[in-house]
Amino acid sequence: MPAYKPVTHVIFDMDGLLLDTERLYTVAISELTEEYGKAYPWELKVQCMGMKGDASAKLIIDSLELPLTVPEYLEKIDLKYKELFPQAVLLPGAERLVRHLHKHGVPIAIASGSSQTSFDLKTTSHRELMKLFNPVVLSSSDPEVKAGKPAPDVFLVCAGRFPDKPHSSKCLVFEDAPLGVKAAAAAGMQCVMVPDPRTDKSLTEEATLVLESLEDFKPELFGLPPFNS
Numbered sequence: 001m002p003a004y005k006p007v008t009h010v011i012f013d014m015d016g017l018l019l020d021t022e023r024l025y026t027v028a029i030s031e032l033t034e035e036y037g038k039a040y041p042w043e044l045k046v047q048c049m050g051m052k053g054d055a056s057a058k059l060i061i062d063s064l065e066l067p068l069t070v071p072e073y074l075e076k077i078d079l080k081y082k083e084l085f086p087q088a089v090l091l092p093g094a095e096r097l098v099r100h101l102h103k104h105g106v107p108i109a110i111a112s113g114s115s116q117t118s119f120d121l122k123t124t125s126h127r128e129l130m131k132l133f134n135p136v137v138l139s140s141s142d143p144e145v146k147a148g149k150p151a152p153d154v155f156l157v158c159a160g161r162f163p164d165k166p167h168s169s170k171c172l173v174f175e176d177a178p179l180g181v182k183a184a185a186a187a188g189m190q191c192v193m194v195p196d197p198r199t200d201k202s203l204t205e206e207a208t209l210v211l212e213s214l215e216d217f218k219p220e221l222f223g224l225p226p227f228n229s
């Protein structure tokens with residue numbers, strides 16, 4: 001049983017962790033690859049989750065040998081995202097945890113592989129909740145985030161934008177994706193992983209704690225105020 005260390009700040013991944021957008025990515029990308037007679041298998045998806053948009057586009061084009069350039073792929077997929085992302089709903093336990101931490105004055109942030117455009121689409125129905133996060137760091141649009149997940153950049157930039165600039169050891173990350181867990185570990189942060197059930201066990205080993213749902217999280221394990229407080 002690993003020892004959990006107390007933290008003061010919490011950084012959330014967005015897609016597949018707060019918002020049920022991974023399902024929407026699968027629909028959009030499968031629709032596109034099927035136009036070229038190819039499926040979008042889980043084994044490929046799990047390598048893309050958390051990446052910057054252009055890196056993911058390149059990996060998908062190369063892996064499936066699609067006859068598209070990265071800009072052509074992005075133009076086509078963005079049309080699908082525009083239709084699908086406004087339907088994004090919150091995942092179980094997300095709103096309760098976010099409101100709880102905010103109520104108790106725990107600084108909370110978002111660190112995502114997304115772009116500003118896709119963030120705006122995905123949060124169409126969640127504007128009020130999104131106001132509780134500061135900072136919100138979006139790798140695909142942020143010039144300070146040089147490399148996407150699994151590099152630590154997005155989490156380090158995020159920690160540096162909290163007004164009191166906490167040390168990495170004081171930041172707890174929530175992630176669903178293996179690349180995100182790697183990025184958090186590389187940043188020197190503890191990480192609670194809530195993986196898609198299809199995720200191979202070998203890809204969850206770097207997480208500090210693995211949960212089936214955010215609903216199962218016990219804040220006091222990391223020195224945060226318990227839910228009954």
Ligand SMILES: O=c1[nH]cc([C@@H]2O[C@H](COP(=O)(O)O)[C@@H](O)[C@H]2O)c(=O)[nH]1
Nearest residue numbers: 015025048050051052053056112113114
């Ligand atoms: O099926 C997929 N899901 C997710 C991604 C990538 O993951 C990012 C979301 O990452 P995060 O969980 O860090 O918000 C998206 O912006 C996208 O680039 C992808 O390529 N394919």
Ligand SMILES: [Mg+2]
Nearest residue numbers: 013015016176
């Ligand atoms: Mg994610």
